Amino acid sequence: MKKILTPNQLHLVDQQTINKEGINSLDLTKRASSAALIAMLEDFTDLLKDPVVLVCGKGNNGADGLQIAKLLQQLGAKPLVYLLQSAEYSPDNLASQKSLADILPLNLTEEIILPEHGFIIDCLFGFGLKKELGSSWKPLIDRINSFQGTVLSIDMPSGLPSDTSLSVNSPCVHADKVYTFELPKWSLLMPENAKYVPAFRIVSIDLEQEAIQSLETQNYYLGKEDGQERIIPRSKFSHKGTYGHALIIGGSLGKIGAPLLCSKAAMRSGCGLLDVLVPQCGQSIIHTAHPEAMLLSDSGEEVLRDFNLPKTYQAIAVGIGMGQDEETIRGFDLFLQSLEQNQALVLDADALNILAKNPTWISNLPKETILSPHPKELSRLIGEWHSDEEKLLKAKEFAQRHQHIVLIKGAHTAIVCPDGSVYFNSTGNPGMATAGSGDTLTGILVGLLAQGMSSTDAAILGVYIHGYAADLAANELSEIALIASDIIRYLPKAWLELQR
Numbered sequence: 167m168k169k170i171l172t173p174n175q176l177h178l179v180d181q182q183t184i185n186k187e188g189i190n191s192l193d194l195t196k197r198a199s200s201a202a203l204i205a206m207l208e209d210f211t212d213l214l215k216d217p218v219v220l221v222c223g224k225g226n227n228g229a230d231g232l233q234i235a236k237l238l239q240q241l242g243a244k245p246l247v248y249l250l251q252s253a254e255y256s257p258d259n260l261a262s263q264k265s266l267a268d269i270l271p272l273n274l275t276e277e278i279i280l281p282e283h284g285f286i287i288d289c290l291f292g293f294g295l296k297k298e299l300g301s302s303w304k305p306l307i308d309r310i311n312s313f314q315g316t317v318l319s320i321d322m323p324s325g326l327p328s329d330t331s332l333s334v335n336s337p338c339v340h341a342d343k344v345y346t347f348e349l350p351k352w353s354l355l356m357p358e359n360a361k362y363v364p365a366f367r368i369v370s371i372d373l374e375q376e377a378i379q380s381l382e383t384q385n386y387y388l389g390k391e392d393g394q395e396r397i398i399p400r401s402k403f404s405h406k407g408t409y410g411h412a413l414i415i416g417g418s419l420g421k422i423g424a425p426l427l428c429s430k431a432a433m434r435s436g437c438g439l440l441d442v443l444v445p446q447c448g449q450s451i452i453h454t455a456h457p458e459a460m461l462l463s464d465s466g467e468e469v470l471r472d473f474n475l476p477k478t479y480q481a482i483a484v485g486i487g488m489g490q491d492e493e494t495i496r497g498f499d500l501f502l503q504s505l506e507q508n509q510a511l512v513l514d515a516d517a518l519n520i521l522a523k524n525p526t527w528i529s530n531l532p533k534e535t536i537l538s539p540h541p542k543e544l545s546r547l548i549g550e551w552h553s554d555e556e557k558l559l560k561a562k563e564f565a566q567r568h569q570h571i572v573l574i575k576g577a578h579t580a581i582v583c584p585d586g587s588v589y590f591n592s593t594g595n596p597g598m599a600t601a602g603s604g605d606t607l608t609g610i611l612v613g614l615l616a617q618g619m620s621s622t623d624a625a626i627l628g629v630y631i632h633g634y635a636a637d638l639a640a641n642e643l644s645e646i647a648l649i650a651s652d653i654i655r656y657l658p659k660a661w662l663e664l665q666r
């Protein structure tokens with residue numbers, strides 16, 4: 167997994183890379199620039215043929231821009247290069263200026279000339295931005311944002327501080343894509359910054375891994391290897407008992423689809439045996455639609471009432487489609503009280519709503535329960551927030567206080583752990599914003615927990631593979647047409663790909 171570091175830490179890693187390799191800062195800037203250009207050319211082949219304007223600042227982000235301009239010239243392109251007028255350029259910036267013949271002066275009072283189409287490469291500020299940009303920057307940033315072509319930002323969209331969220335009123339480049347060096351930056355992952363960063367690509371520049379390892383952080387970005395290394399291998403002499411017995415509790419009249427999706431996803435994630443506890447109205451539905459699952463009977467006709475568990479389970483998921491009938495709430499309370507402290511548990515949907523209304527019941531949850539709320543359910547649990555940062559802080563405070571895992575679902579779902587670590591997911595797409603998507607995640611989680619995985623590992627692998635299956639599905643079916651059943655349908659492919 168990749169660490170998410172602060173600007174000071176990033177500077178340190180740059181410095182240690184320079185020291186360890188015995189190179190100078192300009193060498194690293196050149197390396198970064200050519201890596202960024204290669205990535206941009208892979209994504210936008212027209213970059214060599216359409217008009218390109220580089221807008222460069224006075225620091226090393228600007229130096230990157232000047233070096234990219236030089237490389238573009240060497241490839242036969244004729245980019246326009248604007249450089250911010252300043253009395254204090256960084257040394258790399260000054261050195262890079264020398265290698266370019268035609269540099270146009272950029273000052274905040276004069277409008278830059280832009281072509282009708284093509285590209286702007288935004289190199290005004292990278293992670294060196296110390297605070298939000300003042301209003302004097304607004305005309306220039308507005309001009310860039312009014313450009314009809316494609317805006318590519320180097321390292322950061324200029325104006326977006328890398329380690330905090332931006333206040334709504336400060337000027338900031340709305341990039342079409344950001345090419346960020348080596349490690350993802352905190353603010354690129356915040357949903358409220360989506361308008362500045364609709365997409366980003368991490369460009370490796372071979373920074374010193376030892377230096378990165380030595381730095382402390384609680385924030386991580388998940389990659390494929392993090393999913394891969396958590397996969398449970400299946401042994402030749404194993405049997406269904408080896409892979410755990412899971413239980414799914416949920417459903418109510420009109421909402422039997424939720425536990426059905428959940429149970430299918432659980433078995434498609436490798437658990438050996440699965441029981442489903444639904445009210446009577448759902449039993450034949452589950453039996454017919456998911457013959458691999460076994461049914462437990464509840465005396466409730468339309469809603470769950472008994473929560474009567476005849477045996478013990480390696481993992482239980484509860485809440486999906488359950489509703490909040492008085493009888494269900496009473497049964498759920500008794501169920502919580504009956505749980506062993508080491509019971510692996512996932513709570514979703516109405517289980518969370520009931521908990522939010524009865525916060526003292528939270529103390530009955532086994533440690534490291536995974537809570538998988540959608541945003542409304544999350545706010546009922548942790549209270550309202552005014553920014554992504556506040557949301558994360560509140561979720562973290564909740565996770566640490568109660569020693570549970572809280573999922574903040576969305577683009578880059580955050581897995582907030584009891585020790586304060588936060589893992590941001592890298593898979594998934596907007597096609598997942600559809601009914602039943604959360605039920606499939608809960609199914610995957612309980613399926614993994616049943617196999618004996620720790621809650622943190624199950625959350626990391628579960629969230630990753632859920633998004634990965636949805637990405638494979640969207641590639642073939644489109645984000646628009648994607649439905650939750652497709653995520654389950656593509657789980658086998660996702661597991662195969664992840665095992666490669």
Ligand SMILES: NC(=O)C1=CN([C@@H]2O[C@H](COP(=O)(O)OP(=O)(O)OC[C@H]3O[C@@H](n4cnc5c(N)ncnc54)[C@H](OP(=O)(O)O)[C@@H]3O)[C@@H](O)[C@H]2O)[C@@H](O)CC1
Nearest residue numbers: 180194195198225226227291292293294295296297298321
């Ligand atoms: N060898 C390396 O280090 C490598 C670095 N790399 C590249 O360098 C970038 C980091 O470079 P950087 O540290 O020079 O910072 P950068 O983002 O260019 O901006 C700093 C300038 O902005 C100014 N400034 C700040 N806030 C401001 C504000 N609110 N309003 C106005 N001005 C403000 C600040 O001025 P000051 O306040 O210090 O006077 C300073 O002049 C990084 O993102 C990556 O692209 C890669 O090539 C890999 C190798």
Ligand SMILES: [K+]
Nearest residue numbers: 288291320322
């Ligand atoms: K930039």
